[in-house]
Amino acid sequence: MTFKTLTELANLYGTDKGTIGPTPEWEPHNYTDIYEAYLARHRQSAITILEIGLGVTGPQWETTIVQGRNTGGASVKMWHDYFPKARIVGIDVNPCPYLDNDRIRTFVADQGNPEDLQAIVEAAGGIEFDVIIDDGSHRPDHQQVSFSVLFKRLKAGGLYFIEDLLANGFGDHLSSRHANDSVRNTRSVLKHFQQTGNFLEPNALIDPDALKAQMASLTFHAPKPWVDNVRYPADTEQICVITKKPAPRKPSLFSWFTSRGA
Ligand SMILES: C[S@@+](CC[C@H](N)C(=O)[O-])C[C@H]1O[C@@H](n2cnc3c(N)ncnc32)[C@H](O)[C@@H]1O
Structure with a gap:
């Protein structure tokens, strides 16, 4: 039996996560090798x-x-085929019930609205996710609200990906999809956390201390040094992955013996 790689499936369905976009003119993101590694x-x-x-x-x-x-719905189709036993929950502001099947369930929600996100979690039966991928509006406020609400719904040891960090400002540009005086771009907010242990402010994070307590690691990736034919410095990452702390390990019989000096 042969299995297609994630890149082959991305390219087949025309998401831009792979190495060719939906059309030859569309700049692909080259994310699939990174996803596949995790x-x-x-x-x-x-x-x-x-x-x-x-x-x-x-x-x-x-x-x-x-x-x-x-x-x-190209990426949902890609996940569906790549993971033959996975259940996939999709969120979008545009309704797309035609994507639903026995393993895919889509919901209409605004990722910048915490009540919308909470309602979906409840509608899905208080579910916890193994993997969360943010490829929505790419607005920093939306990314940060979604991260705040949904990281709590990630299983211990789970992975939270945020794509297209450059789409909301290479720096802190001021425009509707970019950072502004009240919310800095997500890449800057998270980079600052990586360097100092604190999230750059101002940001749209809800309960940042709870987030910090649950984060095990934060890794940025720069799969290509250019986006839309504009060359960026090589350290300009386009995607990050945040790992949730693993569940505390139950003490083993061995540690019970050793703690008693046996
Ligand atoms: C870049 S496309 C996603 C591409 C898709 N993941 C793929 O790889 O083929 C962005 C999607 O986010 C949706 N979107 C935009 N704003 C949103 C919001 N506030 N909440 C949820 N979805 C949003 C859009 O309707 C659009 O379908």
Whole structure:
């Protein structure tokens, strides 16, 4: 039996996570090798994945990725085929019930609205996720609100990916999708945490101390030194992954003996 790589599936369905976008003109992101490095070991596991931002057209958001070989929902289709036993929950502001099947369930929600996100978690039965992927609006406030609400819903040891960190400002540009006076861009907020142990302020994080207490690691990746034909310094990462602390280990019989000096 042969299995397609994540990159092959991305390229087949036309998400830009792979090495060719939906059309030859669309700049792909080259994220799939990174995802595969983290996720390949779970390929045959019955994991639960949440993706924010499905790449579907509709009244709430003008989604340009649906063109060429991309007929909508490309990344969800990719996850579905790559993980044959996984359940996939998708969130988008545009409704897309046509993507739903026995392993895919989509919900309409604004990722910048904590009540919307909480309602979905409850509608999905208080579920906890193994993997969460934020590929939605790429607005820093939205990314930070989603991270605050959904990181709590990640299983111990789970992985939280935030894509397209450059789409919300290489630095702290001032425009609607970029950082502004009240919310710094997510890359800067997290980089500062990595360097100092504190999130850069101002930010849109809810209960940052609880987040800090649950974070085990934060890793940035720069799969390509350019985006949309603009060359950036090589250390300009486009995607990050945040790992949640593992569950505390139950003391083993051996440690019970050693703690008693046996
Ligand atoms: C870049 S596309 C996602 C591409 C898709 N993940 C893929 O790889 O093929 C962004 C998606 O985010 C959705 N979106 C935009 N703003 C949103 C928001 N506030 N909350 C949830 N989804 C949003 C858009 O409707 C669009 O479908």
